[in-house]
Each structure stands twice: as structure tokens, then as C-alpha cells.
Amino acid sequence: MNISIRTLAAASVAALSLLAGSALAEDKLVIGTEGAYPPFNSLEANGNLTGFDIDIAKALCVEMKASCTFVTNDWDGIIPALQAKKFDAIIASMSITPERKEQVAFSKKYYNTPPAIAVPKDSPIKDATPASLKGKTLGAQGSTTHANYVEKHMPDSELKLYPTSDEYKLDVSNGRIDGVVDDIVVLSQWVKSDAGSCCKILSPLPIDPVINGEGAGIAVRKTETALADKFTAAIAAIRANGTYKKIQDQYFDFDVYGDK
Amino acid sequence: MTAVTELIPARPAPAAVRAPISVARIAGIVVLALWALLAFGLLMTVINGWDEAKFLRYGPRYLHGLWVTVSLVGLSIVLGALLSIPIAFARMAKNRLLNGIAYCYVYLFRSTPLLAQLFLIYYGLGSFKPQLEAVGLWWFFREAWYCGLFSFVLNTAAYQAEILRGAIESVPRGQHEGAAALGLSRRIAFRKIILPQALIVALRPYGNEIVLMMKGSAVVAIVTVYDLMGETRYAFSRTFDYQTYLWAAIFYLIMVEGLRQVWAVLEKRLTRHLKR
């Protein structure tokens, strides 16, 4: 008797979930992120994901009433992986650029910070003009707007591409490369830490809208613009209800969202 | 006595028995059809995805990457061959300490992945910058290309030492004794009698080692060297176009197959006196 009640219950649950199947399927989202870009997203020693992107993603999921799971993927292959349906959205500080818009659809930005260049403390480089960087070796993460930026604006510098930001950090502190270009938040957080004690921020770099785009957005497959719009709405909602500010204050002491 | 006065008239050859259609034939046709389909599909992807701007932009980069790969592998093989000589002789030495050291070297480098060795040298030694600067070696370990070369030389030297040792030990004792009987000094005997025979034995494994090195060299792409694989990853990261990998595959296949063919000709020519 006991068993039959249980089976009955299980069957009814199964039936219910079948009925609700379509609605549930929409509300289950797999979020792709990199997990090697502190303070935005990174892995802790216990294997958990942490960072601004992750907390924002969780808040957005709550707002959208979706149950989200996270998957890490190497940055190099993160867009192909999205297209191959390994996940439904990328929340990994991905800048909204024209080049990427050919491949994926974006929500509106959820933050926007300028790029910067960091060099060793004893570096002879005095400013960030292309002339004074001529012949120097600069590092950046591959497939990023920062790498494209160096290629376009500092054509006389040698560019080295790294799979993750951790690796160029190792190499600039070793002195293998003369400087690194990345997001100012990432670099300033790093130079404040022990690991980044080798280096200083030389200067922020002027934003090139063609390359840096409109800030970091949430990427979804090109055909799923409805999902992008839902994310845009959710970003507006968490900004309005104060959740965004609460998360931002945990990580930064300034406004990362940028101009409206 | 009877004599044959009439020959049997010429008859047509018996009709060829048609081979029955066997499972093997069907399987062969199916698999070949699959290959053809795959080749056709790849060809269509290349034709459909053809983009002259991309070709002009990344074509020269591929050629540059090809050159980096070839020069890196060539240098590693030559330097590795030089380094392998003392190791091989140490492996054959009667001195147990020398023998033990060489054995450990060979065992260590042959049983760990090249990727891990490269990381150990590039990132691992990178963290000893002050010490390396003090001994004046930092300029070398600063460059990813040199680090790649260094780890490849160390790695291939271990493999080549084993090839060389195996080949020298494969020459029968009688050859040593024959040389001694002729009153040749050990040095001359080694150079004129043992080594030529050993190198012929070693020819094929050396060819395999070059092929393995060529394929293994793709790992330097991960430490920022723009070899063929590095340029491929670069092109892929900019275009997200799957074709970039197909082009790399074609280049690698041509290189490896070309080398195999050249090696086969070389082997045939060098061993023609052994043909019976």
C-alpha cells in the first residue's frame, strides 16, 4: 500500500512536470563563464565560482525566476561553445563589439569600464603613447577586445596572447613582457594584491568604441534575441531595486556601470 | 609410331570468374564512401566559407607559422641529436653512476608529457627570475621560443639517446670481434664498422622521432609562440571559423606525409646493398 501511494505520487509528479515541461525548460538556464578573470569571475581553491559576474548572474536568474547552473569554459572557445549549445548565455565580462555581434546576440551592458595598461614598477616606459611603447612586448588575453586594441593602436609593439589573464600576470611579474593591457578594474584589483605587487597601472587607455564596444553584456545565441531582451529587462530591474548596487559595493568602491 | 600431326587449336582464355561480393568489399565501399562524403563536406565548407579577405589576412600568417614550426623542429632535432650522443654513451658505460644518471634522465623525460615539461620550463623556471638573472641566463628563458626549443631539445635527446643506444647494441658482437681480429683500433672500428651499421638500423626510428616531434611541437602554441598551431588558434579566436583548424590539418598532413615519403626513399637508397 505504502509503495503504491509512493508510485502514485511519483507518477503524478512526473505528469505534472510533463505538463509544466515547456515552462520549466525555459526557466532552466545554463550559464557559461570563464572562471579565470578576477574580480569578475574566478575559481576558488574549493572549486566554487566567485566574482561580480557570478553574483550579477545569480541576481539576474532570481529576477527572471530561472534556475541557473554554471559551466566554465576556456575563453578562446567560449563563443563556439555557446553556438554549440553547451550553454545558453555567457556572463563573463564579454564586451559588446560589432565583431562579436556577427556571431551572437547581446543584452544591454551590465557594466562598462575602460581598458588600462599595467607595467612593472621599475619600468622605463613613461606613458602609454604608441611611440613610447614602440618595440616593447605587450601581453593580453587572446580573443579579447584588449588584444585587438593593442593590434590597432600600438602596431609597433609585439603582442603576446595568453589563454587566461593569470598567465600574462605571471609573465609580466617575471619580466618576460613589458606591459599588459586589460580592463582597468581587473588590473587595479591585481596590482593591489600581493601577487600584483610587482606592477603598477601606467594609465587608463582611451576607449575606442569600434573595438571596446558598449561595455560588457550577456551573450546569447543569435536566434534567441527574446532571451537577450529578458536579460536586458532583468538588468534594468536589479538596478532599479538596489540589488545591483549591493553587489557592486561588495566588490568595488566606484560605479562600474558607467554612463547611462 | 604415331606422330602428332595436328596441334590442339587455340582456344580463348577461360572466362574470368567474377569475384563474389564479399563482406570485405561491401565494408570497403561503405568506408570509402564515408571518406568521400567527409572530403566532399569539407570541400563544401571551404567553398561556402571562402572569404578572400580572411585568406589574404591569415594566409601569410599561416606561412609564417609553418616556418616557425619547421625551424623549431629542425633545430630541436639537430641539437637533440648532439645532446643524445653523450647520453647514449653514458647509458652504455660500465660506470654505474654514469649509467644510473643517464638512465634516470631518459626515464624521466620519456615518461612525462611534453606539455608538462614545457610548462615546467616556461612558467616554472620563470618564477626563478632573480637566480637566472644572477647567472646571466635570463635572456634565454625570457623568450617563449627559446623555452620551447630548450624543452624540445631535452625531450628529443632522451628519445634519440635510446634510439642510438639500441642501434649500436643491435650490431652483433661478431662485428666487434672481426674488427679486433683485423687489428683495428677501437675508435676506427667504431667509426668505420659499428656506426654505419648502427645508423642504418636507427634510420627508421629517427624518422619516426622527427614525425613525433613535428606533431608534438604544436604544444608551444600554448605558451604564446606563433607556430602553425598558434596562428591557427589566433585565426580561430578572431573568426570563430572552424575552417582554420582544417587548414592547419592540411598543412600538418602535408608536412608529415612529405617527410615520411622522403624518409622511405632515403631508406630504400641507403639499404640497397642489403637487398637480396
Place this chain on the structure above:
Amino acid sequence: MGGSLSALLDALDPLCGPVGLFRLFGPNSIISCGDTGWGDEIAFGVKVTITLALATVPVGLVLGFLIALAAQSEDRLLRLAAGIYTTIFRGLPELLTLFIVYYGAQILAQSVLASLGFEERIEINAFFAGMVALAVVFSSYSSEVLLSAFRAIPRGQYEAGDALGFRRHKTMRLIVLPQLIRIALPGLTNLWLILLKDTSYVSVVGLADIVRQTGVAARVSKEAFFFYFIACMLYLVLAMISSFGLGFVERWAQRSGVSR
């Protein structure tokens, strides 16, 4: 039952078990087995590496056996087909094969499913892609080993099978295969050791194997030399264990040859 079995396995875990290697360094070192250290992550990596290699072997061996059969078939077309296979997969770098399988299989599977009218998400994960790529490479090499072993078996053995009235597969199973295994074993042992090292490539597509896990630890802790040295040592130990074990198997397989 399952619980006690896993408890037993935990107790015998050579790295993070109660008498594990990483316990020797005390609870607060960087390779301890808790949330503070990287020991448990690395131990996980070792498990992934071993599982991957073990999962690859049967697939690779069966494929290799079929290809060896095809390569010595009397049919020209089948020989050609097998030749194309081995040429391609022995000519491509393992790393490239892995990328092609990792991205290509996903695109292929997706487009096949789409043409059949399915809109399901299918996940070709790094483990599966790694296993396929390694198995394909392993099979093209093992087919060579098996082929030369086939050639080492005299025709008379097959004829003896015919004389005894055996069917073809019975000849194969009772006469050829036992000899084949004995002859091919040293070559296969060698291929296993190569396979063990080749598994390191999967770290590049994000599978958490030894190199990947030690790499993450190295980057985060900035102790690059230490962790990559550990990685090398782990591979060394795995190679030593396997050559010891396989040497045992080889002696066992040769036992009938020795007594003669």
C-alpha cells in the same frame, strides 16, 4: 554496500586518503586536501587522467583491431580505406585532432540532429571528445602493432585451423588471437605509456586532468615550478606503476613460450 565500498576506496586513496601522500605535508600546506590546499583538486585530476586513459584503451583497441583486419584484407578498396584512416590520424598532431573532434563533433552532431528536425541540446563534453580523439589516435597506432603481429603468425596456423575443420572466427578466436596478444603485447605496452602522456592534451580543452588542475593551482598560488614539478612526478609514478603492472602481464603472457 555502496557506501562501505566507497569508504574503503577513500581509505585506500593514495593521495588524499587517511594515509595519503598529500597528508604528509600537514593540513595547511598548499597541497593539503581541504579547502585551503590544492591536494584534493590534484587528486581529482589524477583520477580523471587515469579514467580517461582506461576508457580510451578498449575503444582504441577494438578500432585498431578492425583497422588491422581491414589493412590485411584481400580487398583493395578496404585496404585503401584503412590506409587513409591511419595516414590521417598518424599525421595530425594529437592536439589538433582533439580540437577538431571537440568543436567539429559538436557542429556535426548538431547539424545532423537539426536536419532530422530535433532541437535538442546535445552535449559533447571534454571527456567524451578527449576519449574519441585519443581513441582514434590510439587505434591508428595500435593497428600498426596488431598488423605486424598478424604478419608474424605463419600461414600454417590458419591452415591448421582449416584442417581441424574450424570456421574462420573460431580459428581467429582459438588459434590466432592468443598468439596475437602475446606478440603484440610489448608494442601495446608502449602505446599505453604514450597514451598516458597524450591525455595531458585534454587539459587544453578544459578537462580537469593532472596538467589542468596543477596549472590552475600554479597560477593561483604563483608556485608554478612546484606544481608543474608535481605534475611531472605524478605522470612518472603512473608510468612506473603501469610498466611494472604490464611487465607482469607480459611475463604471464609469455609463460607458454618460456617453458618450451
